[in-house]
Amino acid sequence: MSDGDLDALRAQRMSQMQSQFGGGGNDAEKQQAQQEQMRAQEEMKHSILSQVLDQQARARLNTLKVSKPEKAQMFENMVIRMAQMGQVRGKLDDAQFVSILESVNAQMPQSKSTVKYDRRRAAIDSDDDDDYGC
Numbered sequence: 001m002s003d004g005d006l007d008a009l010r011a012q013r014m015s016q017m018q019s020q021f022g023g024g025g026n027d028a029e030k031q032q033a034q035q036e037q038m039r040a041q042e043e044m045k046h047s048i049l050s051q052v053l054d055q056q057a058r059a060r061l062n063t064l065k066v067s068k069p070e071k072a073q074m075f076e077n078m079v080i081r082m083a084q085m086g087q088v089r090g091k092l093d094d095a096q097f098v099s100i101l102e103s104v105n106a107q108m109p110q111s112k113s114t115v116k117y118d119r120r121r122a123a124i125d126s127d128d129d130d131d132y133g134c
Contacts (some may be wrong), residue, residue, distance in 0.1 A: 008090065024117055045076065047060070048080050048083055048084075049076060049079065049080070051083075051090050051091075052079055052080075052083045052092055053079070053091060053092050054091040054092065054093050054094075056093065056094045056097075057092050057093060057094055057096070057097040061076070061095060061097070064101075066120075070108075071101075071104060071105075071108060074104050074107070074108065075101060075104050078100060078103075078104060079092070080099065081102075
């Protein structure tokens, strides 16, 4: 092998390693391309939802996004999946929105939180003790 062949092999291997491990100066370009892809996906999601949901259901979804964003995300994904599979005929009204939301609630893990108050612990330190420091 000549020096030119070795230099070509080195350059080729270096470019492979940079593309494989994300090295090089393409980080800004990759990040910008990723942001553009995310923006395009969001636009597609909003266009599908505007075609599938009527005005009241859209308003309810926006309210749900404010209060419980993870539940709203699950609902959006479910409605988009249903629309892509052809299960949605026409626009979903408020009653259909509620029924789909109930099925989303059934899928989400339920966590019950309880508060336990130990009254005995509060009675341990009473002011009846004469702690005058003498």
